[in-house]
Amino acid sequence: MISVIIPLFNVERFIEECLRSLENQIYKNFEVLIINDGSTDNSVFIVEEYIKISSMCIKLVSQKNAGVSAARNKGIDEAIGEYLCFVDSDDMVTPEYLSGLIDLIKTNKSEAAFCGYKMVSENYKIDKHLESYNLSSHETISSYQALEKYLYHEFVSGACSLLVKKDLLEKYELRFTEGYRYSEDLEMVWKIISICKSISINKNQMYLYRTRRGSAMTFVDEKRDDGFKLMIGLEEHFRYYRPDFFMEFSKFGVARWVWATLWQIAITSENYSDFKSNTKQYNPEIYMRRLFKFPECRVSISSLIFYLSPFIYYAIVKNIGKILIQRKKII
Known part of the structure; x- marks a missing residue:
């Protein structure tokens, strides 16, 4: 099973679209862990109503506001899946997202897999299927090769376009660093690549990263x-x-x-x-x-x-x- 971990904080406009994109996954053996990080809008109500009509296994866990890293770490602790991935509650994924990542790991016996991502506007509506999915657009490389490619931006990824074995994180007691607002996912990706033996990369853009006004990456402080x-x-x-x-x-x-x-x-x-x-x-x-x-x-x-x-x-x-x-x- 795959555990999909979603931190939730005041995204009432987008959370239902995020969940619907997961509902359309080709790969079906997964659970959705939604970690409510102290939301004060209608996000939790929307999730609770969605759970009533969804065919997915969805678990909603609430905590006091502690930040996205703490929410992701709570999800890791609660997850029962053999593999973990992290989806932001205002983003979306294509139907091939989970299947494209898990197939690479299973076929190549790698410990983690990454996919490409597409940056989309705030009002973007997802198509039913990925426009141009290339079955041969992937590779499996050693950890050192992946570190070099990541350093020189030959492949670019955050935590949300990643699938990783949970046992690997447990073995190295690896968690997102809490209390930091920027680059905490970048740090986690670096660490995951460094402790793997091999990495698989699917270059198809299967994660849809929504850019919003006021998001952490649209201003500098x-x-x-x-x-x-x-x-x-x-x-x-x-x-x-x-x-x-x-x-x-x-x-x-x-x-x-x-x-x-x-x-x-x-x-x-x-x-x-x-x-x-x-x-x-x-x-x-x-x-x-x-x-x-x-x-x-x-x-x-x-x-x-x-x-x-x-x-x-x-x-x-x-x-x-x-x-x-x-x-x-x-x-």
Whole structure:
């Protein structure tokens, strides 16, 4: 059985669509664990009403508001499935989501599998089936190869496009770090990849990530520092668990996170003064310099521009952001 863990907090507009997308799964041997993290709107009522008409095995567990990591950890503790996946309550999945992931794990005897994801707008309506599902669009690689691909963004994934053996998390006593608002799922993915022997990747976009105004990824505040601390902490994780990868991660891991954060801050800052103020705590000159030889051209070139002139970097990124927004593209 697969246990699908869904943290629930004030998403009355979206939770029913999320559950309906799970109802349409090709693979049927799964339970749904909904962890109510202290919702104050009608989310819980909607779930309770949905349970009455659903053919799925749904369990609703409530706790005081403690954050998404605590809710996911509660789901791990409550899960009875051999495999775990994590779906956000305002997102959706295609009918092939569970079957595409479990088939890869079973066929290749890997310990975790990832799928592609598609970023969709707030009002997006899911089609009945994935538009272009490619049966051969997958691969199984070693843990070291997966770490390299993840570091160099040759594949990109969060916790929600992941299926993993529960026994693996129990063996290493691995849980989401609680009390952090940013990058806690990124940290978890890094750790899971590092303790696996092999990873399977299904490149089909089977997870639909809904971008919403006011969501954690659409603005930048001081709590973004949480992610910086978690990424620095990962260096010690790799030093202990994966010394073979430690040097590579210590060179580019935190730096690549800083690069992405600077990009977001440049787009969302009101002016250059705000940009400078909001980035100084990340020691950007040090980390951007490390990226001069990063394999991804846009990263290496923009890092060099920042090092030579932060103002020119800010102006360029700000204009790129305006163009993308005008074209209604999602960053």
